[in-house]
Amino acid sequence: MISLRHVTTTFAARGKEPVVAVEDVSLEIPQGSIQGIIGFSGAGKSTLLRNINLLERPSTGEVEVAGTELTSLDGEELRQARHQIGMIFQGFNLVNNLTVAQNVELSLKFAGESSKSVRQARAAEALEIVDITEKAKAYPAQLSGGQKQRVAIARALATRPQVLLCDEPTSALDPFTTATVLQYLADVNRDLGITVVIVTHEMEVIKALADDVAVMEDGRLVEKFPAADLHREDFTPRTSIGRYLMSDGINVDRGGGHTAGAEESAPTPAPRVEENLTAAGGVR
Numbered sequence: 001m002i003s004l005r006h007v008t009t010t011f012a013a014r015g016k017e018p019v020v021a022v023e024d025v026s027l028e029i030p031q032g033s034i035q036g037i038i039g040f041s042g043a044g045k046s047t048l049l050r051n052i053n054l055l056e057r058p059s060t061g062e063v064e065v066a067g068t069e070l071t072s073l074d075g076e077e078l079r080q081a082r083h084q085i086g087m088i089f090q091g092f093n094l095v096n097n098l099t100v101a102q103n104v105e106l107s108l109k110f111a112g113e114s115s116k117s118v119r120q121a122r123a124a125e126a127l128e129i130v131d132i133t134e135k136a137k138a139y140p141a142q143l144s145g146g147q148k149q150r151v152a153i154a155r156a157l158a159t160r161p162q163v164l165l166c167d168e169p170t171s172a173l174d175p176f177t178t179a180t181v182l183q184y185l186a187d188v189n190r191d192l193g194i195t196v197v198i199v200t201h202e203m204e205v206i207k208a209l210a211d212d213v214a215v216m217e218d219g220r221l222v223e224k225f226p227a228a229d230l231h232r233e234d235f236t237p238r239t240s241i242g243r244y245l246m247s248d249g250i251n252v253d254r255g256g257g258h259t260a261g262a263e264e265s266a267p268t269p270a271p272r273v274e275e276n277l278t279a280a281g282g283v284r
């Protein structure tokens, strides 16, 4: 249902070296599934996610969603096709001077819904899905982070999309609130049949939610496996980045081996990755 074929996205700025954020990525995401995309900061996860709705148009390659090749569209046709794709973000992206209900109605207005009463009814329906109807008249500043993300989910669902793209949706939330938001995403997937694509650097999020996992490093998709494998004791990801992401992660050296100094106080990721991998069962 989502098909990425040889997608490459290069950012070129005058006077600077071009950055290849996504390099020749091909990925098939079945309808109604939950696809996790994991990798370190700068791996190209967000760019790849934004490639799916062409918020970031790939430099080369094709993107097809629900049988429509988005990369062949432009202007009004692309705008219409995008209505089948909702998106939520780490920072929620709500409009602060609009109420919760108005925020959700706004997405319907952008989608071309001209009837105010239809917009209001559809917004109310979307707020009900994430159980936040009682906050309809509140402003974003009056909500907790978890409530803001639920409103953002409602806003994304109001246009009745077939796909929901989630860019680090729980990174700003505590573990309990994270669990609540992930449960709503699972419910939306199960009850409405919406295909969910979730970008995260948290393996816990992937373990809790995803059907399939794609691992990114330096713009490339380096490994794919079913998320169920993560629950198998004998499963070892093929790539070192995959193994690292499965490890306990942070390993801070608090021994006295370092001399204080500006350069040395900054962490050096490479050896630490190796250290963590060794702790997690080893790299060869």
Ligand SMILES: Nc1ncnc2c1ncn2[C@@H]1O[C@H](COP(=O)(O)OP(=O)(O)OP(=O)(O)O)[C@@H](O)[C@H]1O
Residues within 6 Å of the ligand: 011, 012, 019, 020, 021, 039, 040, 041, 042, 043, 044, 045, 046, 047, 048, 201
């Ligand atoms: N608009 C842009 N202009 C120039 N370079 C960009 C732009 N957006 C992203 N990049 C670069 O592309 C690379 C991939 O960035 P991207 O945000 O997709 O990675 P990411 O894996 O989502 O990282 P994070 O987890 O930190 O959000 C990085 O080197 C980043 O600096």
